Amino acid sequence: MPRILVVYGTRPEAIKLAPVVTALRRTHCFETVVAVTAQHRLMLDQVNEIFGIRPDHDLDLLRDRPNLTGITAGTIEGIEPLLAKHKPDMMLVQGDTTTVFAAALAAFYAQVPVAHLEAGLRTSHRYDPYPEEINRRLATVLASLHLAPTSNARRNLEHEGVDPASIHVTGNTVIDALLQVHGMHLPTTEPALDRIGGAERLILVTSHRRENWGAPMERIGRAVARLARRYPQAKVLLPAHLNPIVRESLLPPLEGLDNVVVTAPLDYVDMAHAVAASTIVLTDSGGVQEEAPSLGKPVLVLRETTERPEAVEAGTVALVGTDEDRIVDTASELLDEPDRYFEMARAVNPYGDGRAADRVVAALGAHFGLREPPEEFIAPVETEAEAESRRHRRAGAPAMHPALAHLWWGAREQRQQRTAANSPQN
Template identity: 45%
Template sequence: MLRLLTIAGTRPEAIKLAPLALAAAARPGIDHRLVATGQHGALFHDALAAFHVAADADMRLLVQGQSIEALAALVGEGVARAIADVRPHVLLVQGDTTSAWAAARAAYALGVPVGHIEAGLRSGDMASPWPEERNRVEIDALATLLFAPTHGAAANLAGEPGIAGEVAVTGNTGIDALLAIHARPPAPAIRPGARRLILATTHRRENIGAGIAGICAALRALARRPDVDIVLPVHPNPAVQAQILAALSGCARIDLPPALDYPAMVRLMARAHLILSDSGGVQEEAPALGVPLLVLRENSERPEVLESGNARLVGTDPARILAAAEAILDDPAAHAAMARPAFPYGRGDAAERILDAIEDWHAARSAGALAVATPASTLAIARPLAQGSAAKGQE
């Protein structure tokens, strides 16, 4: 029996790991345990519940105002206990969160192989986003198995000193999650109406302050147009909430609902004429839905969405945001060019590819046939990523 232990703590991790949990449960040779750190509390469990998945345990480490260092120390202690209980062959982490970083460090220190889902993303600036860029670089250096979402991410790993793990190009499990939810029967429209819908999201740590102020100024200007409605679900971070509500409350044609559950958010994204966001996940999701995206950041670790033509990098300067948005709103041809669905992050079978790669690695290791890894060596993939199958049912 192949024993897998996954450690995660945030809502985005829950969304991206739910397809893996479902795929693992369908394989009789895998015993998979998902342990929550408590970093996002109930938001984590609510996100899993949208896929009918539940965590096997919860460390309940969420403390308001807790520093990154304090959280990392507590996660490390909890991971050590979970490893002693499960005795995993591989400990899996997803992305670049503090939970993932601390769990990978703890597993590595205890001699447990680390598998990194969404490996190889790079902004090229260690300070932006912080601490996410630091986290992903350090996790990749510790990992035995690196599951890169794209060939570009794999190339980043191949060119980086210190990477000694096996690299597999798998696609991104976030697309598995998106397509599974999008395939469900449609619910009633959240905002019926004739005006075009602009969906906005902002929550990045580096945008709090001047960045969010610029984004809000651009949204106020866009809201003066008679042909648009704007919806900005407000992130639960108190600092983000306070700034957005102070800047936008009472503005005509701007709705500020609380953070939406994932199925509702997918429905809203699919209905949008244009999305403005600083989210990493939205950068993956918008191309698959065929919705034009303006990325409210100065750089992106997901260059594939820019190369596909589905998104433009506009930063947080209000004049730049407004000009880019109005160019799309006022030019049907420009909108159509960005609205063609694209799948740079796979077509919905990333979880299966990840499990295939783990099983192949474990079988070779068990047979004593696994050679010492050379830097950024690549595991065989059954099919080229571009020919990945459509999303399978994940219920």
């Protein structure tokens, strides 16, 4: 039975690997060992708890190694003895974090093949995003099996000379994770979410990326403050990253604005509900770019580039960068013009269909000669007839996976119930 060592360290990795770990254990065709570096400590633990994953090994790196150099060295040093102990037939890593690159390098040193989930994402700008762009390029060089989320990612890999036979297009497991969380029927736990219940319109904002630290993030903060003043009946929800550099840049312009709700980072369940309840999303996060279109939410990406161009091409995501006026003008256009909003809230999700984890397991099985390779994920394309049909039913839920539509309606009903509860008549 092939032994798979699954390694991850951050919340996004945990979210996207959780469905795969679940699927691997369900098949009983693989022995699965899970190791975490804890590059994110608290947020990582929250995700593992939600999905019922108890790591076999916890390197707890961030305690003593808070910077990129320390995380890289600590991951290599921590993974090396695990490779010697378990002698895995393959290591599975996900995405573009420092944990991914360093763990893959440690596996290469031990001559253990690497499977790279979410392979092939590119901006072609080495410092944007930083350090993720280089991390994922290096992971590609080190990997033997490339699990690309989309056909565009496959093309990127083939353009770089990767053997097409080693690439499988699986869809993105972030959609699988959303569906699993929906099926758990977990309530929200952040009390501040009740404060947004009476808002007819909710602007959800997240910003934390290193390339935005300093002046770019200050511009984002000023833009959000202008939007809050321009739309006093709307609520702004900003789960602020705990990094002091982020908070010192982003939060000062928002002080004293009654319709701005700042919280600590939301756990995964609360964040899923917040996205579902939102009107528009402003973010520099990669994962949110994938999740929000699944729920019919227009996304303004607070970056100059994106490694996820599929939603931009589909029209559900717009790159606005960090220019203050551009952020305000684009968000205002969506909030003021229903036709423009409708065009972006199309919910044609190019990233997944909820079966990516099964395709990943099938690809691993095919690598070891245990089963046939999976059929590739093909992103849906909305027809003109479907678009016209939805144009006449704007008040209804967007076209999406039935379970995600249920999450959308549930968030809407919660908002309506909170609105009624906060009414002066009650």
